[in-house]
Amino acid sequence: MFHYFPGNYMWSLAVNRALASGGMFGEINWACEGLRDASRNGPQGDNEAWHLSWLRLAKQLEDIAKDAASSGHKITARDHFMRAALYYQWAEAFLKPDDARCEPVFASHLHAFAQGAQRFDxxxxxxxxxxxxxxxxxxxxxxxxxxxxxxxxxxxxxxxxxxxxxxxxxxxxxxxxxxxxxxxxxxxxxxxxxxxxxxxxxxxxxxxxxxxxxxxxxxxxxxxxxxxxxxxxxxxxxxxxxxxxxxxxxxxxxxxxxYHGIWARRFKAQPGKPISLDVTQAMGTTGDHILHILGMPDYDRALRYLEPxxxxxxxxxxxxxxxxxxxxxxxxxxxxxxxxxxxxxxxxxxxxxxxxxxxxxxxxxxxxxxxxxxxxxxxxxxxxx
CATH class of the missing domain: 3.40.50.1820 (Alpha/Beta hydrolase fold, catalytic domain)
Structure with a gap:
């Protein structure tokens, strides 16, 4: 896999996901080229820097889409709204689930997508x-x-x-x-x-x-x-x-x-022992997100919830x-x-x-x-x- 950020799998995977979903390399590179040092800031990188860079890209694309829409250029508006929606998704992706910015950024993601969606035929x-x-x-x-x-x-x-x-x-x-x-x-x-x-x-x-x-x-x-x-x-x-x-x-x-077995390995879980705090801390926002997605208060109960x-x-x-x-x-x-x-x-x-x-x-x-x-x-x- 192409590792835009060597040593940071999650950020590199996100770049590949964005490209597969219709993102343009030049745009993504414009947002990410200044994040090389930030990518090495801990196991998850500097997620605040990531958020700001992708948010800047998303807003830029949405502004282009709005200008095109006001000028009657439907296809240009559609394509830029769709990519803006994708970039808003990645601006929100690594924020902690309880971050107050998640709701408005995700709302921008949905709004941009809806604007693009209505312009398809x-x-x-x-x-x-x-x-x-x-x-x-x-x-x-x-x-x-x-x-x-x-x-x-x-x-x-x-x-x-x-x-x-x-x-x-x-x-x-x-x-x-x-x-x-x-x-x-x-x-x-x-x-x-x-x-x-x-x-x-x-x-x-x-x-x-x-x-x-x-x-x-x-x-x-x-x-x-x-x-x-x-x-x-x-x-x-x-x-x-x-x-x-x-x-x-x-x-x-x-x-x-x-899937339970996969997470047991990720948590390095051992029968009869609580999940290592060091492991969960090292997981950064990935750990926060699995708890939010499952609706569980801690990693031990999350792993039990995953048993079926x-x-x-x-x-x-x-x-x-x-x-x-x-x-x-x-x-x-x-x-x-x-x-x-x-x-x-x-x-x-x-x-x-x-x-x-x-x-x-x-x-x-x-x-x-x-x-x-x-x-x-x-x-x-x-x-x-």
Missing amino acids: PPIEIVNIPFEGATLHGYFVAAPSASDARPAVVLSDGLDGTKEEMIYVALALAERGISTLAIDHPGQGATLRLSGLKARHDSEVAAGAALDYLATRNDVDAQRVGIVAASMGGYYAPRAAAYEKRFKACVAWGAVYD FHLREAAKNITCDILILHGEDDKQTPASEAKMLFDSIPSSRKTMRVFTRAEGGAAHVQLDRPEPALSMLCDWLVDRL
Whole structure:
């Protein structure tokens, strides 16, 4: 993976994520070139400097978008609003969850995205799905020129990801005739920040609500719906497909077989002993965010809460077509997780593709080289939906 900040994996991963989601290298470099020293300031770097640099970039892009919109230049406005939304996301990403700036910066992220979304043809629709007394927040990206009911995909991201970050996948699917409902699951994006819904292991419940919504649309063929999710979504999507039998196909993009086990290793947890304070301090804002996402007050209770986050039983119930995409050099979820999931699925309707260092795409969710994985994912869904 390209390490813009050598020695700082999280910041470098963020740069790769922003690039994959439609960010421009020149813009990102403009924001980050002065952060080299800040990146070496502790395990997480100087997150205040990071915030200010990305906020400056986001505001600059939004100002360009507003000027273009006032002059009637729709495409320029759309593209700059969309990138401004992406950069606002990264301006907020490493702030502590209780930082007073999180709410207004995330609101700017959503506003910029909404301004860009309405300028697509057809427009990207903002969707609010009632869910257990609250709301699942989403977008519907329609396949263009669809005169009949089209196949569709429920799309989401991972632990700290957002539906906005995944829109590039929805746009790639739309070009191939597949519509997309991109949602923030409980614990993600706007569903976490605006609805207060924390992460939960039974992802099939929220995915089922998404399916219920799609079934109300005349432009969706409810018999031809798949589910795609990345990173931690490599747990959420297979779990949902195992118990929500309306899904015809599933893509686990960065497979997760035992999410609890992954965090136990990160925490260096030992049976019968509390989690080391030194370890949690070293995790910086990553540790703060996992507590916020799970709604837990401390790391020991967070680890207990994560105990049902595994696919040992669920994998046996996966009967739909499933594609597992993984990287040989995934630093967050080892390739052994993908193999365990693949081996545990009894159905023959399964495919696994592990990208190697030699060919590229070996990093987490192929962020070192998003193609050809993205096209492979989209074409696989075209063939099965």
